Amino acid sequence: xxxxxxxxxxxxxxxxxxxxxxxxxxxxxxxxxxxxxxxxxxxxxxxxxxxxxxxxxxxxxxxxxxxxxxxxxxxxxxxxxxxxxxxxxxxxxxxxxxxxxxxxxxxxxxxxxxxxxxxxxxxxxxxxxxxxxxxxxxxxxxxxxxxxxxxxxxxxxxxxxxxxxxxxxxxxxxxxxxxxxxxxxxxxxxxxxxxxxxxxxxxxxxxxxxxxxxxxxxxxxxxxxxxxxxxxxxxxxxxxxxxxxxxxxxxxxxx
Numbered sequence: 001x002x003x004x005x006x007x008x009x010x011x012x013x014x015x016x017x018x019x020x021x022x023x024x025x026x027x028x029x030x031x032x033x034x035x036x037x038x039x040x041x042x043x044x045x046x047x048x049x050x051x052x053x054x055x056x057x058x059x060x061x062x063x064x065x066x067x068x069x070x071x072x073x074x075x076x077x078x079x080x081x082x083x084x085x086x087x088x089x090x091x092x093x094x095x096x097x098x099x100x101x102x103x104x105x106x107x108x109x110x111x112x113x114x115x116x117x118x119x120x121x122x123x124x125x126x127x128x129x130x131x132x133x134x135x136x137x138x139x140x141x142x143x144x145x146x147x148x149x150x151x152x153x154x155x156x157x158x159x160x161x162x163x164x165x166x167x168x169x170x171x172x173x174x175x176x177x178x179x180x181x182x183x184x185x186x187x188x189x190x191x192x193x194x195x196x197x198x199x200x201x202x203x204x205x206x207x208x209x210x211x212x213x214x215x216x217x218x219x220x221x222x223x224x225x226x227x228x229x230x231x232x233x234x235x236x237x238x239x240x241x242x243x244x245x246x247x248x249x250x251x252x253x254x255x
Contacts, residue, residue: 009252010048011071012070012071013071037228058103064107073117075109078101080094080095080096105128106128109128117248117251120221123225123226129195129212130194130198133197135195162204163182166180175240181202182234197215197216198215199215200212201221223240228241
C-alpha cells in the first residue's frame with residue numbers, strides 16, 4: 001500500500017459503472033441511474049487511491065479522454081455480458097445485461113492497455129477482460145457444469161465460501177503471498193476459453209477458472225471473487241488493492 005505524505009498526490013483510479021432504470025420523480029418519467037456500490041470506492045480510498053467513476057457512455061472519444069486522465073482502471077462487478085460479444089447465443093440464465101456498459105468497458109480496456117495502465121478486474125471484470133481480448137465465457141455454471149461447486153453464496157453474498165488454488169509463480173501468487181486463499185463467491189458465469197495474452201492464475205477446487213493475468217508481466221490482474229468486500233474476513237484482499245494502487249501511483253508520478 002503506498003505511503004502518502006502531506007501534499008502527495010493520490011493516484012486516480014477509474015472505476016467502471018453499471019446502469020439501472022428507476023421511476024423518476026416530479027413527473028419526469030423513468031430515468032437512468034449509473035453508479036457502482038460504495039464498496040469499490042471505499043476500497044480504493046483505503047488503499048491510497050482517489051476513485052473516479054467513469055461515465056456511462058459508449059462514445060469512444062469520451063472514454064478515451066477519461067482514460068487519459070486516470071492512472072489505473074478498475075473493472076467492477078455487475079450483470080452478464082451480451083452473449084453475442086463472444087460469439088454465443090443468449091442463455092436463459094443470463095440477466096442484467098447492458099450493451100452500453102459492454103462497449104464502455106471494452107473501449108476502456110483498449111485505452112488502458114494502450115497506455116500500459118494497471119488494470120484490476122473484479123467478478124464481471126475478469127469476464128469482461130477475457131471477452132474484450134478474444135476469450136469466451138461459461139454462460140451458466142449450474143447448467144453447463146452441474147457437478148461444480150456452488151459459486152453463489154446463499155444468504156450473505158460476501159461471506160467466505162470456497163478456496164482457490166493459486167498458480168505458483170503467477171503475479172497473483174506474488175501479490176497475495178499464498179498458494180491457497182479463502183474467497184467469497186457471487187457468480188453464475190465464469191471464464192471459458194482464455195483470451196490470447198492472458199493466463200490463468202487461480203482455480204477453484206472444481207476446476208472453474210477464478211482469475212486471469214497478463215502473460216507478459218504488464219500490471220493486469222483479475223479475479224472472480226469480490227476483494228472490495230469484507231476485508232477483515234479475507235487477509236489477501238487488502239493486498240490486491242494495495243498492489244493495484246501502488247502500480248497506479250508509479251504510473252502517475254510526474255503528473
